Amino acid sequence: MPESVTLEREQHEGMYHNLEERLKKTSRELCGVMFLYLGTDSPQLENQVRESLRQETGSEIEVLKDASTSTLAILLPGLTLDKAHYQALLLKRHLEETLPDADPRITLTAFPGQVEPTPGVLRQMAESTRLSESSDIHIFTKDEAVSEPGRILIVDNDDTIREFLTIRLKMQGFETLEALDGTSALELIEKWEPDLVLTELNLYGIDGLPFINQIQQLPMENTPKIVVLTEQRVERTISQCFQHGVDDYITKPFSPVELDARIHRCFQ
Structure with missing residues (x-):
């Protein structure tokens, strides 16, 4: 396997393990998790998302990026699923108003909740966001979570x-x-x-x-x-x-x- 391909795969996998570790540290506290995919790689998107959500929630927002797919993972500390969904609606409207031809795809859930935040589940959430054909915000449930492959x-x-x-x-x-x-x-x-x-x-x-x-x-x-x-x-x-x-x-x-x-x- 070429070294560049191996490195890209390691970086891709590393993001989900980092996300799992962050969620483990706050395992006793509510945390909304939102995956966002636009289909285009805007260099200012991470900062724009972080600032928009910070203004709405009054909290510091952590945004991680899967460099291989340009999918963003957004941590919303202290938010229930309902509140995370409300923030997702506001963010979606903000992106549609500020980015030409934006058609954001969003999947979200909250931890602790119906599913465990394993790297496999988190990758599955990101992939369902990227492949979604609907512009509706998608709530990820345990019925969709499959066993993590070996x-x-x-x-x-x-x-x-x-x-x-x-x-x-x-x-x-x-x-x-x-x-x-x-x-x-x-x-x-x-x-x-x-x-x-x-x-x-x-x-x-x-x-x-x-x-x-x-x-x-x-x-x-x-x-x-x-x-x-x-x-x-x-x-x-x-x-x-x-x-x-x-x-x-x-x-x-x-x-x-x-x-x-x-x-x-x-x-x-």
């Missing part, structure tokens, strides 16, 4: 294998990222926090058991599960991997159906 990091220096695994896993609803070697994989694991690492043992730089040990020693709250997918068939190597905490070991060439079953077993 995250799988694919580590292999074979471009064909990575591409095949990425396509197959995404078709099953998993989120995926790719790494070419052990060093870049360790960096991504700490930043992206995957649920599972699907890895070859023969990697550039750090590989094999030292790579597995490094994963397990990362300062993370939840260490990812590890599934080895490798050409190594030596019985001693297989035994050592399980002794070091690997969840499954699959040899190449492999059956895609069997691989699917073993990966799904790790998420049960």
Whole structure:
């Protein structure tokens, strides 16, 4: 995966994790959350939104931006869902009056409420805003929230294998990222926090058991599960991997159906 694409994906994911952390800090207090999408990237939009809402609410308003889609996430501390909806109506009217041809799309909810503010739910809210075909303000409910997909990091220096695994896993609803070697994989694991690492043992730089040990020693709250997918068939190597905490070991060439079953077993 090109470095620029990986960086953009990290920035995209990071916004929702930052938003989750901010909401966790105020988990006992009401906070309205509004997602806004205009379809055009106005350089002054963030300041305009922040100032308009500050004047209406009398509070300091935090605005975060998903740089990859230009969707804004707006925190409205202390507001119930009804009050957040009223502020959304005022903001929508303000944008329509001040920006030529503006057709804002807005989705909102309030926390604590019907849904948990996980990165998956927050991304889903942002995506429903961006893809909305209605100009009506949308109230996001628990009936729309789907389970957050599992995250799988694919580590292999074979471009064909990575591409095949990425396509197959995404078709099953998993989120995926790719790494070419052990060093870049360790960096991504700490930043992206995957649920599972699907890895070859023969990697550039750090590989094999030292790579597995490094994963397990990362300062993370939840260490990812590890599934080895490798050409190594030596019985001693297989035994050592399980002794070091690997969840499954699959040899190449492999059956895609069997691989699917073993990966799904790790998420049960």
